[in-house]
Amino acid sequence: MLTSHDVSSLVVDKLCDQEREQNTAVTCFYFDFAARKEHSVTNMLGSLLKQIVGGMAKVPGEISRAFQEQRMAIGGRGLRLPDIVKMLQTITSSLRTFVCIDALDECAPVHRVKLLDSLRQILEKSPRTRICIIGRPHIRAEVEKRLAGRVISVSVGTSRDDITEYIRVRLGEDGTPDAMDESLAADIMEKIPENVSEMYVGQGHRESFPTLFC
């Protein structure tokens, strides 16, 4: 029920709310196993750049010039990874930027290596940049290694409050209200969060447990 998408989109929205008044850019990317081919590092980082530039009143000269120059080539020419990294380094140095990357584990491993290296290069030039990565634990070691010394890791699970809230909303959307009465609803609200929590108490988490995550 609490999916990585939910966490990512929540973080993005909260950042957007917080940063509205500030001079900052909030960008996001959702990896998807089914779209592995299209989600190359170039396209992915290009899309971050696209979101930043799309929010600016004026396209930065460096990017505008590169765009005009490539048009001189027959059929135009796409951006190369080093160009994009350089542009991102420049733009994030002058504009505080948040990047939220969802489901990094669904990015092809060969692309992931390149992506993490590119992110490291960006952070080296622009240390104020903030990157939030959401993924399954098996890539944790890889993320921490490639972005050495810059990573805080946090376990994301579903809290009991999350479950209560989820059930409350779902009961409200019940398509067969005749089958539900107040005491049954109250029973569900009480028993399900309780039982779900109990199942994970053994995992050593008090308020939250690292499950219900996909």
Next chain:
Amino acid sequence: MVDGIDLPSPYASTDMCEASFMPRDPRFSSAALLQLPGDPSTGHNQRLLLYNSAGSKDRKMSQPTAGSSTNFSNNSNSFNNVWNNYTVADDRSQLLAWLSPLEPKLRHRDIQEHRIDNVGEWLMHTEEFRSWHGWHGCHGEGEGDNGVLFCYGAPGVGKTFIR
């Protein structure tokens, strides 16, 4: 290089000009047509301008500028104004598409719609998140070394759990 630009044939552009524009103010098109064969180096550009001005007939071009009938440079400026107006927005969307064909904002909107409010919000209140973000001056304005927040959740037990 000029041949690389995607243009209709010169005949087509002249036709468009005459059909939509010339009857209103013949001075513009005749001036431009005079320019076409006279200057081979810029001729192609002039055709481009003609094509675009004909395409944006609701803009300035329908209002003849005072004193432009005898002064070709005024006409030319007027064409260029339209050309610039026409291409700024167009160029911007082309540039954005060139940066990447992907549209993650659309995906975000889709996910946002299906999310239940407040679920997962506790993450924002964790020390890790605050420290990463730099809220409440943890690291000045997020100037600390920890530029990356990695949120991990266990696989396997997921969407199907309660749904």
